[in-house]
Amino acid sequence: MKTEGGTDAAKRRAGERAAEEVEGGDVVGLGTGSTTAYAIEAIGEAVANGLEVQGIPTSFQSRQLALEVGIPLTTLEAVDTVDLAIDGADQVVDDPDSSAHGALIKGGGAAHTREKLVDAAAERFVVVADPSKLADRLERSVPLEVLPDAHTVVADRIRDLGGEPTLREAANKDGPVVTDNGNLVLDCEFGPIDDPDELAAVLSSVPGVVEHGLFVDLADVTYVGTDDNVAIREY
Incomplete structure (x- = not known):
């Protein structure tokens, strides 16, 4: 049996915690990346257990995974609102004293255009990350x-x-x-x-x-998976 390493386990905790925010009837933006994939899988499990939701994928990758786990899909133009978007980040400013607290760099998976469209349209944008993505200020490309x-x-x-x-x-x-x-x-x-x-x-x-790939003033909360828990950053 394959066991998860520390980073994978942290990603899973963050993704599954974000999926707990999804409620019946929600339209959910489905982001792209390894941490978000855990959220999509958790939502798919909830759908299998009777939860009624619709997902808006932000990439071919997230669309294929959503179909695989049984999440019904829709599009931005077909809905009146997006209740919740769940997405990852390549880097997150984690400094409450900074005016840039919660700013992100995204686009490692080259899906940031569609991600920004969906994330900006959402009533609530939830970021999922592991501790390696946190920084005092943005410095990635x-x-x-x-x-x-x-x-x-x-x-x-x-x-x-x-x-x-x-x-x-x-x-x-x-x-x-x-x-x-x-x-x-x-x-x-x-x-x-x-x-x-x-x-x-x-x-x-x-x-x-x-x-x-700069996402500024968009995130509402970041769930950071840790070795044994999930740390919450509200903005």
Whole structure:
């Protein structure tokens, strides 16, 4: 029998705790990533036991998992509201004294455009994470989904802003990563980000950028799985 390591167990605790927020009749945004996958599996188990919900997947990956575990699916345009979105993060500011407390970097799975659409539409956005994702300030590279014809122009603009862009290459095929929307991804290194809100506004204004991976003032709570419990960060 395979046993879970510490990180996997922490991810499972966070995901399953977030799934406990789902109530009958809810429309739930289903995020992307390994921690969120545990939440989707837990929701699927609840559906099998009679819970009535609808899910809105944010990627091909989350859609396939939701179908596998039996969650009925819908779309943003088919519903009046999204009650709850559950999603992971690549990095979370965990400093109550910082104005950026709760800000996120997402996009490691190249699904951040659809994730942001669903997460921003939700009445409540729940983040799930393990302790390795917590930081005093954001400092990971920021993923940008860009139009294919614009990637060199956007890269030049990022350099003008003091960033260092890298076109994300696919791991199992020749060429770049292509998103579910048919676009490319630039991973942009800015170093420590003291004002993610300001950087988010600047990146949104660059022509050719479809969406960036800074999620500012969107999260309501983060569930952090630990060795034996779940720590809660409310914003």
